[in-house]
Amino acid sequence: MRGMLDRPEQELILVVEDAVDACQRLGALLADRYQVRLVGSGEALHAARSRPQPDLILLGWQDDYVLCRGLRTDPQTRHIPLILVTGCSDAADEQLGFDLGAADYITKPVSAPIVLARVRAQLQLKAATDYLRDKSEYLELEVKRRTRDIQNLQDVTIEAMASVAVMRDNPSSRRLERIERYMTCLTAALARQQPALSESLNEERIAQLGKSAMLHVIDRLTLPDRVLLNHGEPDENDLRLLSEGVIAGRDALQRAERKLGSVTDFLSDAKDIVYGQHERWDGKGYPQGVSGEQIPLSARLMALVGHFEELSCRHPYRPPISPAQAVAQISAASGTRFDPMVVLAFVEATAEFLYIAETLADDAAAVGVKLQRLEDSLAESIELTLPPAP
Structure with a gap:
């Protein structure tokens, strides 16, 4: 100057x-x-x-x-x-x-x-x-440079925190990439469909929700492998552990926010997502059992995104279901598991979801890693439950 x-x-x-x-x-x-x-x-x-x-x-x-x-x-x-x-x-x-x-x-x-x-x-x-x-x-120019540096630091921090949790499940998975893309895709579709939300769900906010969604896996950090890798219905004890994991994940983000000394939108959204993604529109979810619009919008979006991820990605214990089946299952859960407004946005964005699922699919090696983790967890569970020798 x-x-x-x-x-x-x-x-x-x-x-x-x-x-x-x-x-x-x-x-x-x-x-x-x-x-x-x-x-x-x-x-x-x-x-x-x-x-x-x-x-x-x-x-x-x-x-x-x-x-x-x-x-x-x-x-x-x-x-x-x-x-x-x-x-x-x-x-x-x-x-x-x-x-x-x-x-x-x-x-x-x-x-x-x-x-x-x-x-x-x-x-x-x-x-x-x-x-x-x-x-x-x-x-x-200096403000723009520093804003860019902060944004880059935020992105790296988000990815690092989320990657720690994902590595417990499958370190080779492209799950975080898919989740970010699904979230931005679904939120953009919702903004197009709902004029009342278009101002609050602007381009910057949509991108931010995609970043915040990557932290949805923070609640996995405290879960034992047998719960993390259990893809059946959780029993009462598992449900307690899952709820505790959600609360621990939210509390970790709250501590980070307090240390930062200010409230940031991306951390606020991440807290809402972690704490509310397992709630259901009909109130039968966890950890609070809240329903309808009591659930933050970001968490309602993440609930559908997370379910689609589970349905569409490759698992060692089953192949992904067909696109038509995924759409049918999610549509059938409108008004019970999912917010009907969010389901309508998903139906509009189905083609984009399927494209993301196909282009960012995990390869055979990644699925093999998950299979090995599942087998190890099963073996450990059997050892823990064997009766003592006479």
Whole structure:
């Protein structure tokens, strides 16, 4: 960023005057202190636009309203201060000159001290204006850079936290990528369908919900493998452990928020998702058993996204169900398991969901890793339940 005093040793002044003698006199007066370019009125606009651009324009004005207005309105020249030099001393003429955008007004015959003083004053004012503009642009760029750095840090933190949880299940899975894409896809469809939500679900918010959704797996960190890898109906003890995992995940995010010292939208959404994704529209979910719109919208969206992920991805114990079956199952659960409004958005976005599922599918190696984890967990469970030898 340039400082106020970091100006060229000699500023460039453009003298516009059709009377050759008057033009040369002004040029000679200024030449000892400044760089000077002398032109007639016909060349003025082109000269003012040319590089290097002048720092100040002295315009010998003889009712040339068009040129004066052109210099003031042209985007390339309107920032250059303009001093009118004219033989008209009438107050109305001066007012007209200022109305046309002149910064100052000098009457002929000119006085050398007055010309030099007013030129110096305008150049100092321009230097201060340029400094403030440069500083403003610098600060704007710095804010953008720091915002970008914070966003990158947030993204890395989210991915790292979520990856820790996913690695317990299947470190080779592309689950987090799919979840982020599903969430943004579903939220965008909902915003299109529900005009009342379109303002709150803007492009930035949709992307943020996708990032927050990646933290949905935080509730898995405290679960034993036998519960984590159990894909049947949980018994009463498992349900207690699952609820405790949800609460632990939410509390971990709350602690992170307290340490941050401020409430952030992405952490608030992540807490809502972790704490509410297992609730059901009909109130038969966990850990609270709340229903309907008592469940945060982000959690209602995540409930459907998570269920579609389970239905559509490859598992070691079963293949994914067909797209038609997935749509049918989710549609059938509208009003019971899922928010009907969210289900309608899903139906609209089905083709996009299926494309994501296909392009980001786990490969055979990833499924094999999960199968090995499942077998290890089963073996451990059998060992724990074997009766003691007589």
